[in-house]
Amino acid sequence: MEFYKFNKESGNKISKFNSDFVMSRIIQTNKPTNIGCMHLDQNGLVGYHQAAVPQLLLILNGEGYVRNEKDEYFKVQSGDAVFWDKDEWHETKTIVGLTAIVIESEELTPKLFMQLKK
Incomplete structure (x- = not known):
């Protein structure tokens, strides 16, 4: 399990074409990719x-806890990203609720685009 950031502070300012925004790159794939939005209510x-x-x-809002096979929970909140490799056991839970984007693909390498969370 790896933890990354995709918040505004981890992005790059874009000014091309007279633009004025910050882009936090997340991932690029060449193979089929499933992307979904997951909504967990309270508990x-x-x-x-x-x-x-x-x-x-990718945690968009709310907060929760994740774990892998080690049975140790780690708190996650808006702006955090958690990566699990193929066959890795994992769980996500929340008390207050959370909304997250889930990206699944045979070809995911988040470390090419995102900063590791410290």
Whole structure:
């Protein structure tokens, strides 16, 4: 399990074409990719299971806890990204609720685009 940041501070200012915004790059793939938005209500749970393919969880709002097979929970919140490799056991839970984007693909290498969380 790896933790990354995709908040505004980790992005780059874009000014091309008279633009004025910050872009936090996340991922690029050449193989088929599934992207979804996951909504967990209060006390929501994504049960303990094995990742079928590499998976990247991007927390948009709310907060929760994630773990892998070590049974130690880590707090995650808006702007955090969690990466699990293929076959890695994992779970996500929340008390207050959270919304997240889930990216699944055989070809995910977040370290090429995002900063590791310190």
